Amino acid sequence: MAGQHPTTQTVAINNVADISVISIYFLVVIGVGLWSMRRTNRGTVGGYFLAGRNMVWWPVGASLFASNIGSGHFIGLAGTGAASGLAVAGFEWNALFVVLLLGWVFVPVYLTAGVITMPQYLKKRFGGSRIRFYLTILSLFLYIFTKISVDMFSGAVFIQQALGWNIYISVIALLVITMIYTVTGGLAALMYTDTVQTFVIIAGAFVLMGYAFNEIGGYNGLFEKYMNAIPRMHISPEPHLYNISEACYKPRSDSFNMFRDPLIGDLPWPALLIGLTLVSCWYWCSDQVIVQRCLAGKNVTHVKAGCILCGYLKFLPMFLMVMPGMISRILYKDEIACVVPSECKRICGTEVGCSNIAYPKLVVTLMPDGLRGLMLAVMLAALMSSLASIFNSSSTIFTIDVWTRFRPRAGDRELLIVGRVWILFLVAVSIAWIPVVQAAQGGQLFDYMQSVASYLAPPIAAVFLLALFFKRVNEPGAFWGLIGGLLIGMIRMIPEFIFGAGSCLFPSACPAIICGIHYLYFAIILFLCSCMLVLGVSYCTPPIAEKHLHRLVFSLRYSKEERIDLDSGEDDDKRETGVRQRDAVENGNLEHKMEVHDPAAEENQSLVRRCLDWFCGLNSAVPELEPKASEEELEEAAKKLTDIEENPFWSTVVNVNAIIMMSFAVFLWAYYA
Amino acid sequence: MFIPPVSLLGVLLILGSVSCQQGNASIQRRFPQWLTGLISVSVFLFLVLAVFVVNRVWCKDKKERGPSEVGERFTEKGEAIGNGTEGRDSGADNFRSPDHENAYENHIEWEEQVVQTTAM
Numbered sequence A: 001m002a003g004q005h006p007t008t009q010t011v012a013i014n015n016v017a018d019i020s021v022i023s024i025y026f027l028v029v030i031g032v033g034l035w036s037m038r039r040t041n042r043g044t045v046g047g048y049f050l051a052g053r054n055m056v057w058w059p060v061g062a063s064l065f066a067s068n069i070g071s072g073h074f075i076g077l078a079g080t081g082a083a084s085g086l087a088v089a090g091f092e093w094n095a096l097f098v099v100l101l102l103g104w105v106f107v108p109v110y111l112t113a114g115v116i117t118m119p120q121y122l123k124k125r126f127g128g129s130r131i132r133f134y135l136t137i138l139s140l141f142l143y144i145f146t147k148i149s150v151d152m153f154s155g156a157v158f159i160q161q162a163l164g165w166n167i168y169i170s171v172i173a174l175l176v177i178t179m180i181y182t183v184t185g186g187l188a189a190l191m192y193t194d195t196v197q198t199f200v201i202i203a204g205a206f207v208l209m210g211y212a213f214n215e216i217g218g219y220n221g222l223f224e225k226y227m228n229a230i231p232r233m234h235i236s237p238e239p240h241l242y243n244i245s246e247a248c249y250k251p252r253s254d255s256f257n258m259f260r261d262p263l264i265g266d267l268p269w270p271a272l273l274i275g276l277t278l279v280s281c282w283y284w285c286s287d288q289v290i291v292q293r294c295l296a297g298k299n300v301t302h303v304k305a306g307c308i309l310c311g312y313l314k315f316l317p318m319f320l321m322v323m324p325g326m327i328s329r330i331l332y333k334d335e336i337a338c339v340v341p342s343e344c345k346r347i348c349g350t351e352v353g354c355s356n357i358a359y360p361k362l363v364v365t366l367m368p369d370g371l372r373g374l375m376l377a378v379m380l381a382a383l384m385s386s387l388a389s390i391f392n393s394s395s396t397i398f399t400i401d402v403w404t405r406f407r408p409r410a411g412d413r414e415l416l417i418v419g420r421v422w423i424l425f426l427v428a429v430s431i432a433w434i435p436v437v438q439a440a441q442g443g444q445l446f447d448y449m450q451s452v453a454s455y456l457a458p459p460i461a462a463v464f465l466l467a468l469f470f471k472r473v474n475e476p477g478a479f480w481g482l483i484g485g486l487l488i489g490m491i492r493m494i495p496e497f498i499f500g501a502g503s504c505l506f507p508s509a510c511p512a513i514i515c516g517i518h519y520l521y522f523a524i525i526l527f528l529c530s531c532m533l534v535l536g537v538s539y540c541t542p543p544i545a546e547k548h549l550h551r552l553v554f555s556l557r558y559s560k561e562e563r564i565d566l567d568s569g570e571d572d573d574k575r576e577t578g579v580r581q582r583d584a585v586e587n588g589n590l591e592h593k594m595e596v597h598d599p600a601a602e603e604n605q606s607l608v609r610r611c612l613d614w615f616c617g618l619n620s621a622v623p624e625l626e627p628k629a630s631e632e633e634l635e636e637a638a639k640k641l642t643d644i645e646e647n648p649f650w651s652t653v654v655n656v657n658a659i660i661m662m663s664f665a666v667f668l669w670a671y672y673a
Numbered sequence B: 001m002f003i004p005p006v007s008l009l010g011v012l013l014i015l016g017s018v019s020c021q022q023g024n025a026s027i028q029r030r031f032p033q034w035l036t037g038l039i040s041v042s043v044f045l046f047l048v049l050a051v052f053v054v055n056r057v058w059c060k061d062k063k064e065r066g067p068s069e070v071g072e073r074f075t076e077k078g079e080a081i082g083n084g085t086e087g088r089d090s091g092a093d094n095f096r097s098p099d100h101e102n103a104y105e106n107h108i109e110w111e112e113q114v115v116q117t118t119a120m
Helices: A017-038 A045-053 A055-067 A071-084 A086-111 A118-126 A131-161 A167-216 A217-230 A269-285 A288-295 A298-312 A316-331 A340-346 A355-366 A373-408 A412-440 A444-468 A475-499 A519-540 A581-586 A591-602 A606-616 A621-625 A631-641 A646-671 B003-025 B033-065 B073-076 B091-096 B108-109
Strands: none
Touching: A017 A167, A017 A373, A045 A167, A045 A288, A045 A373, A045 A412, A055 A167, A055 A288, A055 A298, A055 A355, A055 A373, A071 A086, A071 A131, A071 A316, A071 A355, A071 A373, A086 A118, A086 A269, A086 A288, A086 A298, A086 A316, A086 A444, A086 A606, A086 A646, A118 A131, A118 A444, A118 A475, A131 A373, A131 A412, A131 A444, A131 A475, A167 A288, A167 A355, A167 A373, A167 A475, A269 A288, A269 A444, A269 A519, A269 B108, A288 A298, A288 A373, A288 A591, A298 A621, A298 A646, A316 A355, A340 A355, A340 B033, A373 A412, A444 A519, A444 A621, A475 A519, A475 B003, A591 B091, A646 B033
């Protein structure tokens, strides 16, 4: 495929050093995946989807980081850094604070509520099933059309532009390896491999950063030379058609500032501080991919410590991605900062600009043999960890929220099989998505997809925040808030798709009243509108009695009262946490179920079938259930899982650490203000 | 009388073009970067301290109003509270009206809900 683009930087990795580095990397990942598979019980819903709720703080933190950092970050952060300077790192440094919000406010409530998925939480909090249904559909839609496609697109840019590999073979191979440990190991395997991936990502990116800064003459060199990184060709070859204004090829004068003009800046500071926080609230605090990692934590203190670790790691992208991107512009100003459409088309196959290849360009030109393989491993690590997390989380949502609705009496075994089949389905969708990715490379389809989140997410963030903090919010309020927010978001999203986002040379024809507002400002407006809708409708309709809300809202998180679940008669609410066993005993169908399954399975169990069972860890369910705990013990275990009491000493330690981390963050924000 | 404003206007015009030139060359900062950082960190830490202090005072005040508000904190520890000694020797006495001991509170309201030692 690379042959289609007359690229100058295509370098095939064919030397011994590179290939051995990549092979070692794959062996380590698969090894860790297999090792962690043996460590946890994968035969139950709690074991498979929540890693047995037994994770300590460092896999939690590393996994949060690795799920978040995808190949899109390497391409996008470096590219935007090259195009417009430091401010894009605000996206990362804003998340620092939101991830603390997750650990200190959201996760304690989710834990005491005893939920596995986010739609399930809303169902418990508000009752009814339309909210759950809506959020399930919206989440799956966002995963497939934004997260998976952006990651696949960026991975494709790297593999295709820089290495010249066949994209189908490499992506399919990648997905198969990801699938092996996602399907078989469940969340535990995922989190341990994520830890390895985090090490690889950080180590490799540090090496590249070192080479890059060395090339440019150190940290000061970057700030001295960046402003002069102007492409040589910046005069329009066809003046009768278009002119090229200075703003399109010169570095912005506020390139070294994080806080930019609230009216004319490309990332105005109120938008960066408030609008982005609202979008991050959805991403970090109410989205399954991130929250699921926290729910797997051993207890609240471990989750909080994991969040702090993730926060510290989030300091790095500024130095590991944004600054190398800017360096890339200095070193290869004619390519990265190209402005003449025909020239850009020649360099990277896209007319609107080539900032996307900033990071791959550095890798290919600066790194020696062996280290280039390491950088490929870094990109694969970022891609695989994010994709695996999305696969796992969407299969959790599908299993818990969709399948149990169709088949409320489904046993553990059935649910686990369904979860795995769903992952296979998603992998197939991702592979089918490759041609679309390739077709879209010339256009800007993926830029729209990035901004889709800010048009769809704010209502979800509003509903979750209000659900947590206002007892008065009820089901109609939440539902109409979500629907109204969706409609307002559509008003902005659809014209943008129709008119296109435009480029610096050819601005979009979209009327200013719709598209003129910065998209993060729009997120603020959308959030406020949704809040008003939710509160307005809630106050016009009867409230939910407090007996239904114990341990579901923030102010009642320590409540010990018995909670009467809304619509508790329904069956699909029965299996919620790792305490599934207790429910099974209570329903009296545990022994019955196992008996139904086992004899039939033993009779016609072929070798293939047994291998498959071992592969999926399904047979381990039987011995696990053998020593049947007494009812009191099960009650005790259930209490322990939803318990959020903390050891006062360690609680103080994490609190102090959080304040230290925030101080660092505030310092860096102000340093680059 | 007319000369100073005109010359001022001239200076302002020149200033305008000068500041335009500066915008391209390098960013002029009012403070060095590290100083901005330190200032904001100290402001942040001061805010944290303020929140901490307010929280302390508020929590004590809350405790003072009666265990029914604080949930199980008292009963959990199994603490017994002697009759007539409720809520003494806590710093929140300072916030009380000196005129009358119960000027701000209604002791009778929560006395029934606490484990109390009686002379039985």
